[in-house]
Amino acid sequence: MGDPVVSLHNVTKTYIRGGTEVSVIRDLSFVIPAGTFLAIMGPSGSGKSTLLNVMAGIDRPTSGSVVVAGTRLDQLSEGEMARWRARHIGYVFQTYNLIPVLTAAENVELPLALTHLTRRERAEHVKTALRLVGLGDRMDHYPRQLSGGQEQRVGVARAIVSDPTMILADEPTGNLDRESADDILTLLARLNRELGKTIVMVTHDPRAAERAQMIRHLEKGLLEMPP
Amino acid sequence: MTLLRLMLRNTIRRPVRLALTIGGLAMVVLAFGLLRLTLEEWHSGVKAAANNRLITVHAMSDSLQLPLAYKERMAVIPGIQLVHYGNVFGVEYRDAKESFAAFAEHMGTFFETYPEVILNEADRLAFLKDRGGCLIGWKLAARFGWKVGDVIPLKGTTHTGNWELVVRGIFHSSNPAIMGEGELYAHWQFANERLKTTAPDRADGVGWYVATTAPGVNPRSVVAAIDATFANSFAETRTEREQAYIAGWVARSGALLDALNWLSGVMNGIAALVLVNALAMAVRERTREYGVMKTLGFRPRHLVALVMGESLLVALAGALVGLGLLYPAAGLYAVTVAGGKTVGAYEITAETIWLCLGMMVLVGLLAALWPAVRLSRMTTLEGLRHRG
Known part of the structure; x- marks a missing residue:
């Protein structure tokens, strides 16, 4: 395990719902060392996705400090946050969220549009990422021409193509059958093991969580160690 | 290039809606073009008047x-x-x-x-x-x-x-x-x-x-x-050079000219509304995708450029189709509508073409304004949580 990639200190997140203040995350402090494959488990509404979004710079904490990849996120503007995210975060969504009018290769290439890579370099990166997820032969397929498992693999390729510091996966197997889910989990484990990627995965599936090196439970906004 | 491709694919994503929008804009351009031709036709007499002809009429009224x-x-x-x-x-x-x-x-x-x-x-x-x-x-x-x-x-x-x-x-x-x-x-x-x-x-x-x-x-x-x-x-007389006499006639129709100019403005408004409606629908449908793009690191200016580009592309397509229709329509109008009246041949000038194109560029920019503002104000989380 390396130096901390994520460091949360007294992080609280509250929302106002119907005039009432609801605490989603309460005074949370923890670190995630580099190269970790962490699974955060918990029931629906426990604040798992909010925690992931706070780490991705998609959501802001109500109080506390969030340091990810050496940057204090709670002090960045929206624009700075977007630039930081493009460089450090690869995000895998539960519902894949591919752009339907772009092919698999074009979807994977999308984050590279923000880099200064040449066309040829971008094509090389895309090819490498898609081969890595086993879709080297599906580059020109549109999302509607792929199965759910294949779509999610394109989602993973999109998350890794710009070689980010950390991969955040929000219920990456939630919409998949068991076999496809296993494929995705194997892929994430491989990325962690072979490429040393830090991965934080949110899931409520114990079988998925077992594939991670470390499991944390989030219950009512508080992080607990598993029994 | 990826963004350009995405803009083009987004534009043609709903072919029926696109065709109807372009058709609507083309009709506005056609109407605008015919209106401009009518105005130009009115003024063409002034330009074409002979220098050596003088018109003398009754000083009190042309009708006397x-x-x-x-x-x-x-x-x-x-x-x-x-x-x-x-x-x-x-x-x-x-x-x-x-x-x-x-x-x-x-x-x-x-x-x-x-x-x-x-x-x-x-x-x-x-x-x-x-x-x-x-x-x-x-x-x-x-x-x-x-x-x-x-x-x-x-x-x-x-x-x-x-x-x-x-x-x-x-x-x-x-x-x-x-x-x-x-x-x-x-x-x-x-x-x-x-x-x-x-x-x-x-x-x-x-x-x-x-x-x-x-x-x-x-x-x-x-x-x-x-x-x-x-x-x-x-019976005192009022004498003018032919050019001034025709210009006077045109000027005396000032209220009508003003009305026609206002009508041009209204047409711009109609075109903008047609496009705003189509664009707003498209942007609303794709809000989640824009949220995903923001998650990937795209900034508001990238999304605004996508929407602006799409809007301009559709507006220009409408202008081109409208201008394409204007040529046969002007010929038909000159023969069937104006044929027996005092109106002469309708010629589409470069000025009319540039006015139509300019109008559509303006419409394209205006139409994209509201969706672009909405997108730039939208947070990443709002985008991701959007249910289309």
């Missing part, structure tokens, strides 16, 4: 008549080479819907005064010989299917009674803005003789004089000389 005797007095004014005169010949064909511009002109000076008339020599001589004959422009001939030798039965309006004129020639015009090809010309003497019996008080009256100045003469001095000649008479 001048005495025929003024012809001799004008002819001796220094600098005048030729004096021509004419009247409106108020007739219609079968009913008011089949009316057209008709004039009774003094044929002894008509062809010399208006060298714009293109007519073969045989027809010209036949017309000059037959006082009950008439000349018609080719557009008028096409409108009613008339040909040389036909006897045209006409109903008088200002020239009361029934009239039968023989078509002696069908002319073209080298300058349709001045000499319209949808008009009829009859002999002033013939019309005047009938007036002597049907409306004697209006006989020997002249609606306007056209004085042609001699080469090298400054028309301004002649203008002043003509009006001075008839100053303090019972």
